[in-house]
Amino acid sequence: DTGVSQDPRHKITKRGQNVTFRCDPISEHNRLYWYRQTLGQGPEFLTYFQNEAQLEKSRLLSDRFSAERPKGSFSTLEIQRTEQGDSAMYLCASSTRTGTGGEKLFFGSGTQLSVL
């Protein structure tokens, strides 16, 4: 499978614990995005990387969240001291340009986080 892969698919943790998610983008894509999605809502942008550089962060990304893409390939998203409000699907996407000049995002299947 040459799509975007995310690991783990599901994570259950207790409040206050730290969790880390991994994303492997499509290899030739330079841009990598993290989104969060709650039930019944569309994805919300968290942050994105151009190669290894983190270029944009959303207001949603509190200081408990940190993302890295050390070699410009895979990325990790860490949440420290998890709270119940962090429960959501965390989606990773990588992108390529479309014929209209916009960006086509290829999403992984996500990591479903449940904080008890």
Added chain:
Amino acid sequence: GESVGLHLPTLSVQEGDNSIINCAYSNSASDYFIWYKQESGKGPQFIIDIRSNMDKRQGQRVTVLLNKTVKHLSLQIAATQPGDSAVYFCAENMPPSGGGADGLTFGKGTHLIIQP
């Protein structure tokens, strides 16, 4: 409130009929629009996009219409099939991201149900 929204949370159509999913946006400065399809347990999948200098774009069995006067976007699916069952999201991009997905804002989604 959200800048991108859907008129209906659920749309039920007969197999073989055409489906029309609507979306309203509030930011007249948005210059790029995308439709995504999300099946249960999967990440969103790109369907079709359109830039603000166009009013119609066609793909395979899908057509996107953009009415900038009333800030309305629609997705038409011809000859709906069981595999079209999913949640459909519209998303808009606001400059100055220049078409980059970091400025992408998703709506809440419409659940398309196909009746046999």
